[in-house]
Amino acid sequence: KNQVEQSPQSLIILEGKNCTLQCNYTVSPFSNLRWYKQDTGRGPVSLTIMTFSENTKSNGRYTATLDADTKQSSLHITASQLSDSASYICVVSDRGSTLGRLYFGRGTQLTVWP
Amino acid sequence: EADIYQTPRYLVIGTGKKITLECSQTMGHDKMYWYQQDPGMELHLIHYSYGVNSTEKGDLSSESTVSRIRTEHFPLTLESARPSHTSQYLCASTRVGDTRTEAFFGQGTRLTVV
Numbered sequence: 001k002n003q004v005e006q007s008p009q010s011l012i013i014l015e016g017k018n019c020t021l022q023c024n025y026t027v028s029p030f031s032n033l034r035w036y037k038q039d040t041g042r043g044p045v046s047l048t049i050m051t052f053s054e055n056t057k058s059n060g061r062y063t064a065t066l067d068a069d070t071k072q073s074s075l076h077i078t079a080s081q082l083s084d085s086a087s088y089i090c091v092v093s094d095r096g097s098t099l100g101r102l103y104f105g106r107g108t109q110l111t112v113w114p
Numbered sequence: 115e116a117d118i119y120q121t122p123r124y125l126v127i128g129t130g131k132k133i134t135l136e137c138s139q140t141m142g143h144d145k146m147y148w149y150q151q152d153p154g155m156e157l158h159l160i161h162y163s164y165g166v167n168s169t170e171k172g173d174l175s176s177e178s179t180v181s182r183i184r185t186e187h188f189p190l191t192l193e194s195a196r197p198s199h200t201s202q203y204l205c206a207s208t209r210v211g212d213t214r215t216e217a218f219f220g221q222g223t224r225l226t227v228v
Contacts, residue, residue: 034217036219041222041224043120043204043206043219043220043221043222044157044204044219046216046217046218049216089156089157091217093217101159102147102159102206102208104149104157105156106155106156107156109154
């Protein structure tokens with residue numbers, strides 16, 4: 001069964017600190033993995049997208065890694081800001097059909113305190 | 115900024131009413147999706163479309179229906195709304211055939227049925 005598991009479920013950190021969010025998946029055949037940021041009451045916004053051959057991708061203070069062998073990804077946030085408080089969702093796409101199905105993790109709820 | 119729009123953003127209606135949630139994208143994407151998301155929970159796929167005149171049900175059973183008469187438009191309709199339909203509904207679109215294609219999401223429609 002294709003699944004995406006994220007940890008931790010929630011995380012509280014102080015402003016300026018770094019943190020790392022984890023994503024494990026069983027989706028096969030794998031196409032790509034994306035990290036999204038979703039503010040409360042809004043639609044997800046893409047942070048990074050990685051294909052099989054990419055093992056790291058940065059977007060400002062966000063750095064995502066991908067290990068396609070172990071089917072694990074992480075999202076590292078550097079020097080956190082209050083505006084980073086949001087849900088971070090790992091989304092994996094398969095290439096087993098023309099649909100390119102998107103499989104969603106439950107998200108990690110990040111809260112940054114001043 | 116993603117060119118995918120949902121209206122209305124918020125909707126409060128009475129039980130038994132018929133409603134249509136609008137979703138439009140100007141990126142020429144063939145694939146479009148409707149997701150349902152309860153607070154703090156993951157997104158569940160309820161409908162998707164490969165292109166014009168193509169619609170399929172998703173993983174989560176839904177009493178809603180969709181249509182795809184034009185590429186850019188993918189409305190979702192509830193014939194008779196019930197309190198159990200209270201949720202956030204997110205529309206998304208992607209381009210066919212490109213593994214690096216972003217999935218763009220609308221801002222969502224928060225539906226409350228009273």
